[in-house]
Amino acid sequence: MNILMHNRVMDITRMKNKKKIVTVTAYDYTMATLCDEGGADILLVGDSAGMVMLGYKSTIPVSMDEMCSFTGAVSRARKEALVVADLPFLSYNVSKQEAIRNSGRLIQCGADAVKLEGGMQQAETIQSIVNAGIPVMGHIGLQPQSAEILDGYGVRGADKEAAEVLQNDAQALQEAGAFCIVLEKVASHTARAITDSIDIPTIGIGSGVGCDGQVLVIQDMLGMHKSSLRFVKQYANLSEDIRWAIHTYKEDVENERFPAKEHSFGDDV
Numbered sequence: 001m002n003i004l005m006h007n008r009v010m011d012i013t014r015m016k017n018k019k020k021i022v023t024v025t026a027y028d029y030t031m032a033t034l035c036d037e038g039g040a041d042i043l044l045v046g047d048s049a050g051m052v053m054l055g056y057k058s059t060i061p062v063s064m065d066e067m068c069s070f071t072g073a074v075s076r077a078r079k080e081a082l083v084v085a086d087l088p089f090l091s092y093n094v095s096k097q098e099a100i101r102n103s104g105r106l107i108q109c110g111a112d113a114v115k116l117e118g119g120m121q122q123a124e125t126i127q128s129i130v131n132a133g134i135p136v137m138g139h140i141g142l143q144p145q146s147a148e149i150l151d152g153y154g155v156r157g158a159d160k161e162a163a164e165v166l167q168n169d170a171q172a173l174q175e176a177g178a179f180c181i182v183l184e185k186v187a188s189h190t191a192r193a194i195t196d197s198i199d200i201p202t203i204g205i206g207s208g209v210g211c212d213g214q215v216l217v218i219q220d221m222l223g224m225h226k227s228s229l230r231f232v233k234q235y236a237n238l239s240e241d242i243r244w245a246i247h248t249y250k251e252d253v254e255n256e257r258f259p260a261k262e263h264s265f266g267d268d269v
């Protein structure tokens with residue numbers, strides 16, 4: 001791990017119990033520049049890119065090449081934030097060697113750390129990646145890469161037994177060396193209990209206010225498409241602004257109001 005990368009990860013872990021960790025997803029240079037300038041602590045190059053950037057129905061088809069391309073763009077934009085890149089479906093499950101190699105590719109593209117989904121069954125893989133010098137963010141609760149095929153999109157950790165499983169998962173990830181854990185759609189009392197019981201920060205999405213930080217998908221929070229997800233708060237309505245801008249541009253072009261003289265060169269009237 002180089003010194004700067006190490007410092008950025010340490011800065012995030014030191015925020016626990018002091019300051020909430022503000023995380024947004026980012027996939028391209030322009031948006032990542034704005035998110036970094038806006039003060040996000042972590043830019044997460046999530047495999048949610050599969051849906052919001054590439055039009056796939058789930059995260060399953062996302063490839064390593066696609067994640068590398070998004071990660072490169074975001075890392076070239078970043079000035080202050082920590083850049084964490086998702087390991088896509090099957091890029092870390094076949095063998096530890098492949099997990100390390102694919103994590104290394106994302107680091108070579110500019111990520112400071114990688115994220116992978118899974119509880120204690122992924123602990124050994126996480127340990128191998130960390131031992132190779134690459135910081136790992138865990139992701140438990142709803143895990144989109146398996147939800148589609150295995151266990152659906154319901155709330156996780158609502159009852160005592162399910163909460164205990166998640167608690168053990170979080171502990172195992174911490175012991176494996178993860179520097180941070182995403183808790184997705186975990187019942188808020190369980191998310192708070194997990195957060196209070198481990199030393200590394202938790203980043204919640206749909207998991208209540210008791211987590212050490214929060215993450216939202218940038219297109220959801222900016223209102224770039226309709227989201228019916230209860231845990232999303234919309235902070236802007238860019239879809240309306242963009243449609244209005246395109247419509248106005250269309251009218252201007254069709255009626256020769258654009259380009260005007262000030263946008264043109266030469267003497268044509």
Ligand code: KIV
Pocket residue numbers: 025044045046047048049086182184205215216217
């Ligand atoms: O892919 C993603 O964007 C994520 C976050 C929603 C946590 O994993």
